[in-house]
Amino acid sequence: xxxxxxxxxxxxxxxxxxxxxxxxxxxxxxxxxxxxxxxxxxxxxxxxxxxxxxxxxxxxxxxxxxxxxxxxxxxxxxxxxxxxxxxxxxxxxxxxxxxxxxxxxxxxxxxxxxxxxxxxxxxxxxxxxxxxxxxxxxxxxxxxxxxxxxxxxxxxxxxxxxxxxxxxxxxxxxxxxxxxxxxxxxxxxxxxxxxxxxxxxxxxxxxxxxxxxxxxxxxxxxxxxxxxxxxxxxxxxxxxxxxxxxxxxxxxxxxxxxxxxxxxxxxxxxxxxxxxxxxxxxxxxxxxxx
Numbered sequence: 488x489x490x491x492x493x494x495x496x497x498x499x500x501x502x503x504x505x506x507x508x509x510x511x512x513x514x515x516x517x518x519x520x521x522x523x524x525x526x527x528x529x530x531x532x533x534x535x536x537x538x539x540x541x542x543x544x545x546x547x548x549x550x551x552x553x554x555x556x557x558x559x560x561x562x563x564x565x566x567x568x569x570x571x572x573x574x575x576x577x578x579x580x581x582x583x584x585x586x587x588x589x590x591x592x593x594x595x596x597x598x599x600x601x602x603x604x605x606x607x608x609x610x611x612x613x614x615x616x617x618x619x620x621x622x623x624x625x626x627x628x629x630x631x632x633x634x635x636x637x638x639x640x641x642x643x644x645x646x647x648x649x650x651x652x653x654x655x656x657x658x659x660x661x662x663x664x665x666x667x668x669x670x671x672x673x674x675x676x677x678x679x680x681x682x683x684x685x686x687x688x689x690x691x692x693x694x695x696x697x698x699x700x701x702x703x704x705x706x707x708x709x710x711x712x713x714x715x716x717x718x719x720x721x722x723x724x725x726x727x728x729x730x731x732x733x734x735x736x737x738x739x740x741x742x743x744x745x746x747x748x749x750x751x752x753x754x755x756x757x758x759x760x761x762x763x764x765x766x767x768x769x770x771x772x773x774x775x776x777x
Contacts, residue, residue: 674716
């Protein structure tokens with residue numbers, strides 16, 4: 488790793504840069520998995536699912552004694568390390584930058600209070616162990632795909648021909664590909680934005696025929712935000728700057744759509760005034776290891 492920054496839930500943060508030097512980081516690859524099988528009277532068995540185990544991480548680093556360091560400065564660094572890696576402030580967010588500049592993050596629980604080895608003339612070594620109940624590693628940069636939008640075409644310098652000028656045009660395709668370049672299926676944030684009245688907006692997965700449909704009349708300026716993430720599913724209506732719970736607008740036969748690995752084709756629709764609707768999808772790539 489090029490850089491790791493740790494932040495606890497109080498916002499206390501520390502980066503492993505001089506005088507802190509990373510020696511070894513274990514656990515960002517080699518994640519264990521358990522396969523579950525059902526037995527029958529036939530030979531062998533049938534796999535019914537796979538569960539990823541918790542991720543165990545170990546960070547070994549040195550507090551290097553830079554020129555001019557004295558005992559007070561060393562104690563201050565130790566104090567900050569204990570403050571950030573406090574098990575009572577779990578989970579800790581670990582932001583990772585690789586040598587190629589790619590950025591990821593994950594959440595880890597401190598299992599052992601930082602353990603410092605005996606001092607030597609050049610540095611003090613420390614070891615911290617973590618466990619992650621969420622074993623996934625997330626891309627730091629959110630991905631966004633606009634499915635339906637108006638594209639501006641108004642530019643300067645401006646010359647107005649006798650026939651008039653086009654101020655903008657509607658994105659012509661009702662179907663768009665949302666590529667998930669991660670290694671795991673993921674949820675997403677779907678945002679329906681109304682430019683005028685829109686009746687019952689919906690989004691359909693063209694590959695699976697699954698549909699998410701909302702039974703609601705949107706007014707101009709409304710934003711309907713849908714989260715399909717496991718453990719964080721919600722539907723919110725933002726109207727005139729006020730957020731309302733809108734989970735009850737979900738049509739009972741609907742699905743909280745997911746992004747499969749690779750290409751995902753989606754089609755947007757509405758019962759009335761489709762041209763007043765803009766739709767975008769936001770998500771993060773999820774990795775099994777870096």
